[in-house]
Amino acid sequence: MTSAFSKAAQERIPGIIARYAEKRGALLPLLWLAQEEQGYVSEEAMKEIAGWLDLTPPQVYETVTFYTMYNRRPIGKYHIQVCRSLMCALVGTDNLLGWIHAKLGIKTGQTTPDGLFTLSQVECLGSCGTGPMMQINDDYYERLTQDKTNRVLDDVKREGKCPLATGPFMFPEPAQK
Amino acid sequence: MAEMVTILIDGKPIEVEKGTLVIEAARRIGVMIPHFCYHPKLKPDANCRMCLVEVEKMPKLQTSCSTVVAEGMVVRTNTPVVDEAHKSVLEFILANHPLDCPICDQGGRCDLQDFSHRYTPTGSQFTDTKRVYEKGFFSPLIEKEMNRCVSCLRCVRYCDEIMDVKALANAARSTMTEIVHFAGHPLDCEFCGGCVQICPVGAITSRLSMYEFRPWMMKRADTTCGYCGDGCSLILETRGEKVIEVMSSHGNGRNNGDLCAKGFFGYQYVNHEDRLTTPLVRQADGNLHPVTWDEVLPVLAERLTQIKLAHGADAIGGLISARCTNEDLYLFQKFMRLAIGSNHLDSTARYGHVNAARALRRVQGTNRWTVSYEDIVQADALLLIGTQVTAANPIVGLKVKEAVKKHGATLLTLETLVPSIETTSNITNLSALHVAVPPGRHAAAVRGLVKAAFDENLVDAALSSRAGDYVSRIRAAATALPYPEGLDEAALRAVAKAFAGARRGVILIGQDLLQAPGGHESAVNLLDFLLLLGKLTQPGWGLAPLTEENNEQGAVEMGATAEYLPGPADVGDAAARTQIAGAWKDQPPASQGMHLLEMLDAARAGTLKAMLIVGENPVRSLPLSAKAASALEKLDLLVVQELFLTETAKLADVVLPACSYAEKTGTFTNSEGFVQKVRPGLEPVGDSRPDWEILSSLSVMMGYPLEYGDAKEILKEIRAVIPGYRVLGAKPEPAQVAAKSVEQYLTRGFAEDLPARYSAGAAPKANSHRWALAVGQTLFHSGAMSTKAQGLLELQHEGKLIMNPADAQRLGIADGDRVRLTSTSGEATVPVTMLGRIPEGTLFFPESFREALAGLPSMTPDPVTGVPYCKQLRVSVDKVGTGGASSGPPPARIAGGK
Numbered sequence A: 001m002t003s004a005f006s007k008a009a010q011e012r013i014p015g016i017i018a019r020y021a022e023k024r025g026a027l028l029p030l031l032w033l034a035q036e037e038q039g040y041v042s043e044e045a046m047k048e049i050a051g052w053l054d055l056t057p058p059q060v061y062e063t064v065t066f067y068t069m070y071n072r073r074p075i076g077k078y079h080i081q082v083c084r085s086l087m088c089a090l091v092g093t094d095n096l097l098g099w100i101h102a103k104l105g106i107k108t109g110q111t112t113p114d115g116l117f118t119l120s121q122v123e124c125l126g127s128c129g130t131g132p133m134m135q136i137n138d139d140y141y142e143r144l145t146q147d148k149t150n151r152v153l154d155d156v157k158r159e160g161k162c163p164l165a166t167g168p169f170m171f172p173e174p175a176q177k
Numbered sequence B: 001m002a003e004m005v006t007i008l009i010d011g012k013p014i015e016v017e018k019g020t021l022v023i024e025a026a027r028r029i030g031v032m033i034p035h036f037c038y039h040p041k042l043k044p045d046a047n048c049r050m051c052l053v054e055v056e057k058m059p060k061l062q063t064s065c066s067t068v069v070a071e072g073m074v075v076r077t078n079t080p081v082v083d084e085a086h087k088s089v090l091e092f093i094l095a096n097h098p099l100d101c102p103i104c105d106q107g108g109r110c111d112l113q114d115f116s117h118r119y120t121p122t123g124s125q126f127t128d129t130k131r132v133y134e135k136g137f138f139s140p141l142i143e144k145e146m147n148r149c150v151s152c153l154r155c156v157r158y159c160d161e162i163m164d165v166k167a168l169a170n171a172a173r174s175t176m177t178e179i180v181h182f183a184g185h186p187l188d189c190e191f192c193g194g195c196v197q198i199c200p201v202g203a204i205t206s207r208l209s210m211y212e213f214r215p216w217m218m219k220r221a222d223t224t225c226g227y228c229g230d231g232c233s234l235i236l237e238t239r240g241e242k243v244i245e246v247m248s249s250h251g252n253g254r255n256n257g258d259l260c261a262k263g264f265f266g267y268q269y270v271n272h273e274d275r276l277t278t279p280l281v282r283q284a285d286g287n288l289h290p291v292t293w294d295e296v297l298p299v300l301a302e303r304l305t306q307i308k309l310a311h312g313a314d315a316i317g318g319l320i321s322a323r324c325t326n327e328d329l330y331l332f333q334k335f336m337r338l339a340i341g342s343n344h345l346d347s348t349a350r351y352g353h354v355n356a357a358r359a360l361r362r363v364q365g366t367n368r369w370t371v372s373y374e375d376i377v378q379a380d381a382l383l384l385i386g387t388q389v390t391a392a393n394p395i396v397g398l399k400v401k402e403a404v405k406k407h408g409a410t411l412l413t414l415e416t417l418v419p420s421i422e423t424t425s426n427i428t429n430l431s432a433l434h435v436a437v438p439p440g441r442h443a444a445a446v447r448g449l450v451k452a453a454f455d456e457n458l459v460d461a462a463l464s465s466r467a468g469d470y471v472s473r474i475r476a477a478a479t480a481l482p483y484p485e486g487l488d489e490a491a492l493r494a495v496a497k498a499f500a501g502a503r504r505g506v507i508l509i510g511q512d513l514l515q516a517p518g519g520h521e522s523a524v525n526l527l528d529f530l531l532l533l534g535k536l537t538q539p540g541w542g543l544a545p546l547t548e549e550n551n552e553q554g555a556v557e558m559g560a561t562a563e564y565l566p567g568p569a570d571v572g573d574a575a576a577r578t579q580i581a582g583a584w585k586d587q588p589p590a591s592q593g594m595h596l597l598e599m600l601d602a603a604r605a606g607t608l609k610a611m612l613i614v615g616e617n618p619v620r621s622l623p624l625s626a627k628a629a630s631a632l633e634k635l636d637l638l639v640v641q642e643l644f645l646t647e648t649a650k651l652a653d654v655v656l657p658a659c660s661y662a663e664k665t666g667t668f669t670n671s672e673g674f675v676q677k678v679r680p681g682l683e684p685v686g687d688s689r690p691d692w693e694i695l696s697s698l699s700v701m702m703g704y705p706l707e708y709g710d711a712k713e714i715l716k717e718i719r720a721v722i723p724g725y726r727v728l729g730a731k732p733e734p735a736q737v738a739a740k741s742v743e744q745y746l747t748r749g750f751a752e753d754l755p756a757r758y759s760a761g762a763a764p765k766a767n768s769h770r771w772a773l774a775v776g777q778t779l780f781h782s783g784a785m786s787t788k789a790q791g792l793l794e795l796q797h798e799g800k801l802i803m804n805p806a807d808a809q810r811l812g813i814a815d816g817d818r819v820r821l822t823s824t825s826g827e828a829t830v831p832v833t834m835l836g837r838i839p840e841g842t843l844f845f846p847e848s849f850r851e852a853l854a855g856l857p858s859m860t861p862d863p864v865t866g867v868p869y870c871k872q873l874r875v876s877v878d879k880v881g882t883g884g885a886s887s888g889p890p891p892a893r894i895a896g897g898k
């Protein structure tokens, strides 16, 4: 049967489940794996995960909806997450959103017609001293100005990454990149 | 004795068991602490904060729903501080709750309304706009209005903790928390209605009664469900001539307030427009025409008398449905035996329950359970054999779930289903040990269990010394057989071992075992198993057959079968005959009665001339190959008492309209032998009459008056005649194993049919049809009645063949495709759907839609008990059509829905 997970991803699943005393414990990492695979957590993926963990699909869905970091709809190839919490807001979240809109023509929740960029607003990303900031996929971009923002977006669009990146800060670190 | 502690609530001392919650202790002295999320059935969640109280020496207010009493605790529930806290919780809830009480079905029985009234908040500090959820279609039967939700999560917890269905999700977070099914899809679940009933506000309501009532407009009748043998107490809420809704109340009845889809949503057949409202008589033109009771009864009495005079009483037979009340059943057999003078009578207990009843009587001397539902809940090992418990006996299913989930019982299952998590619960998901038993192989599995008792050295030493001959002969017979082919031997042995090692264990058996060849022998063999383990006479242990229809147990006990007089006592039992003759002031006929299949044969042969059929439809219940219709057509006179013009009624010369259970007074006896009241919620529909009343009037006209003022007078006679009905307690008293019977069985009784009981049985005839098809109960239907209940039709309106998804994939079959099934006796074309719980190689078809199978099943009668076996067959499967084609259009949407 077709799966929402690639062969390689499927092979990682037993290992992930084995890390937890209770199967259910593997729910968040498996959802994350699904998101890595498809860019979002599809219904198919939720059902498959439910099957592995002896949960019902509604139980998986409930967890997915609790966390803002799981996308329930397909998103652009590059997910721009702009921090809107207090520190960043004071130093220019609104400006940053405006610059992105000027550059890409999208507002929060929208995706560019070419399917490359999706814009979201999120709560504090832990770079409160270096706002305004945004995260694009796994990379942070801090102390943003309009020029810097334009450059980041151009680079990412062209090459998928930008040397101005200051991340990723991930734990546990992804297996290998 | 539980340890007690004394606490002070609002100055009043109360002594309660250790571990009691403060909110419960308060309730006991009449102090109702307001609450939303607390429910005595559910684990405390303490999420709503409504139940705050002051506890001396604790710095902050405590949630009384999660605080356990402690010796000397001083609790105050009505101080200004507490009141203030309650008010502010309400204020928070009302910040979002809409003011739509005028159109809310909960209005008048809503906790939020009641508490708001109690605290009379007049203003709010909140000026924000209220949250609004987008309204979508939730399900055909259950309506959701999330704007009203107080996020107490009772519904979610009920669906998980009690039902083990887990169909509801608490999606999103904070203010926008919302109760949804998977990914916002329409609800797909067991539709037990539990979430509707447990929601403290109007956020989850029934669509069947939407906008139809205010609670105080309805009349309530406390009665007993007429579907299955679990015997749930329920409340019919009626207005005028219509049942508006069904409810139950927590703590009440054997079901403790839980119901299943049939009980909660299956009531509308009572008011179905096709109900028969007048007697019908076949007239010269060959058609049935309406007549009055005054016209029909004398003529009918005369014809019955004529036939009796011309051909003898033995030319008349009777058949009654075990859905009737005890009073109907009792009067039916008395009418047949005295007014007619014939022992040729039977009930639908013949379709399977007779197998169990006869086995139990033979070995333990009582046909009743020696355990009760409480024993199921308290057992530490439960062995389920062929029960399909969730579908056939949902509330017993809940008892099993409770035993496993709350008390850690070890669940052992010998079932056709295999574990698989889906949108309805699956008892095998909770099994500690599961043996997958294909349809028709349960009898073999039981023989394997008995063999395992020897191979695993589980036989009680005391029994071996007391009844050495019995033990050695059973050993010789059982161990001579190989373990059944295709069943997991190691698992079977492990099951026997686990069960034998329990402190208290109950064996539950159901239709897959009892309605299959070897059903009767298997029941006896399981009693062997319990005897061998030394457990049969131990308290808390027993064999518990589950009944498909609500009053099969009553049918046997009322003597409404060929072999039994009321009691039940054997028809040939001299002492019982003398006793009953004393009560009846007349002798019951001495002849050996014919059971159902024998009566049909006699009708075909022309020796049976007339039949009286009450509430049963053998033309539909038996497969075509039984040729019931042609047999009935040969009768000179066929009388049918019915709710609807069934296939059988259509053949009748006289059709008499009968009342449904919702219009009757009487009693039902559930699987565990508990006698419960049936009370009318409605006046009889049209000119219909209770079955007993029809029979009583007929007897008068036939010059053998069996007159009773009302059903209660019949019950009085029943109580005088039948030992188990003398004292009708508030709780079932499990029967006792009669030592004399066991002794008799151990010394001689066991030997009569020993070879037959422990033979490998006729190997399933090899033929080219390789699929095993089982016809059985589903959650949403029972018999044909449920197919007249609009609510249940909304859930399932046609019979779909269910197969394992892997099988379907192999055959290239998608949901909704049609397949042709071929058996040795015929063929049928049906739509297909898939479920992982149906094992590969096996097919399942819902019994309530069996007419779609037409000539497919063949029938084998049990050589001893005459039970017709027709629910397991072998078929071939061929795909014939693709794509959602379904037979007939879906039923019309229910009015009132959006």
Ligand code: SF4
Binding pocket: B155, B158, B159, B163, B165, B166, B167, B168, B187, B189, B190, B191, B192, B193, B194, B195, B196
């Ligand atoms: S099974 Fe369905 S009806 Fe029953 S509680 Fe769960 S969601 Fe509600």
Ligand code: SF4
Binding pocket: B148, B149, B150, B151, B152, B153, B154, B155, B156, B179, B198, B199, B200, B201, B203, B204
């Ligand atoms: S729907 Fe009812 S039971 Fe469920 S959380 Fe909301 S208020 Fe509570």
Ligand code: SF4
Binding pocket: B225, B226, B227, B228, B229, B230, B231, B232, B255, B259, B260, B261, B262, B263, B264, B393, B394, B395, B396
């Ligand atoms: S059908 Fe059985 S389980 Fe369901 S409500 Fe009626 S008696 Fe209870």
Ligand code: FES
Binding pocket: A083, A084, A085, A086, A087, A088, A089, A123, A124, A125, A126, A127, A128, A129, A131, A133
């Ligand atoms: S406030 Fe923006 S990163 Fe912390």
Ligand code: FES
Binding pocket: B034, B035, B036, B037, B038, B045, B046, B047, B048, B049, B050, B051, B052, B063, B064, B065, B066
């Ligand atoms: S009832 Fe106690 S917190 Fe909800």
